[in-house]
Amino acid sequence: MQNKEPRHLITDYQRIHPVADDVETPPPTRPRVSFRGDPAVHRQVPLGPTTAAMPPALKPPKKRNCWCKCLCWTVSLLILLLIIVGATAGIMYLVFQPKLPKYSVDNLRISDLTLNFDLSLYARFNVRITAENPNKKIGIYYELGSHLSVWYKDTRLCQGSIPRFYQGHQNRTVLNVALSGQNQYGRTLLEALQEEQQTGRIPLDLKIDVPVRIKLGQLKLKKVRILGTCKLIVDSLSTNSLIRITSSACDFGLKL
Structure with missing residues (x-):
């Protein structure tokens, strides 16, 4: 009898308070969702958190x-x-119509061409140059620092400079420039010049490098340089007499 009472008490306790492990839990029912378009169509919606499609983040x-x-x-x-x-x-070009100045060598005189005791050659030339400004509305300031030189082939005979001055509109100015220089290879140079003199055609180059400022109305522009070369052919190198220039061709340009 003592052994049956405890079994009977355990049975009654289980009936009143059933153990979760011994009782099967019925599966959760899924609610039916009807669509407005067709009442006969139902859809099973699973329980738990829904995974609705989210639009991609912008x-x-x-x-x-x-x-x-x-x-x-x-x-x-x-x-x-x-x-x-x-x-x-473009507007300034149409208004002022700029043109390059023109230069020409009028005559050439050799005042001295002497072979020194140290065999150096001393030369002194006098050149007359005509500078023409063809512009109607443009003036030219000739600045200091110009260089004029006479060359025989690749050898410089003498050099000099032109004075500072202003050349107005459509003006023609005659410049008398004295050039002098000394070359250490005087004997060889003098012999070459004498051989050329026998032909009556001695090639000389007059090179010009002149800094100028252009004046447009009341406006004075920055300094530029006029560069050019006059290729001359003279008939002799006689001193203290005018030398006849048989050929002359000048080419000039503007360097900014």
């Missing part, structure tokens, strides 16, 4: 690189500046 717009933006602005400003400069230059 990427934030990319920020422009500051360097690229600065480069674009710089290029745009440069293009605009070039357009402005080009338009200004």
Whole structure:
């Protein structure tokens, strides 16, 4: 009898408070969802958290690189500046119609051509040059620092400079320039010149390098240089007499 009472008590306790492990839990029912379009169609919706399709997240717009933006602005400003400069230059060209000055060698005189005791050759030339400004609205300031020189082939015989002056519109100015110099290879040079003199055609080059400033109306531009060469053919090298220039060809340009 003592052994049956405890078994009976355990049985009653289990009936009143059933153990979760001994009782099967019925599966959860799935609610039916009806669609408005067709009431007869039902859909089983599973329990638990739903995994509804979310739209893809929009990427934030990319920020422009500051360097690229600065480069674009710089290029745009440069293009605009070039357009402005080009338009200004075109207008000034139409208004002033600039032309290069013209130069010619009128005569040449050799005042001294002496072979010294040290076999160096001393030469002194006097050159008369005509400078013509053909522009109607442009003046020319001839600045200091000019260089004129007479060459025989690749050897410089003498050099000099022109004075500082202003040349007005459509003006013609005659310049008398004294050139002097000394060459250490005098004997060889003098012999070559004497051989050329026998032919009556002695080639000489007059090279010109002159700094000038252009005046447009009341505006004075920055300094530029006039560079050129006059190729001369003379008949002799007699001293203290005018030398006949049989041929002369001058070519000049402007260097900014």
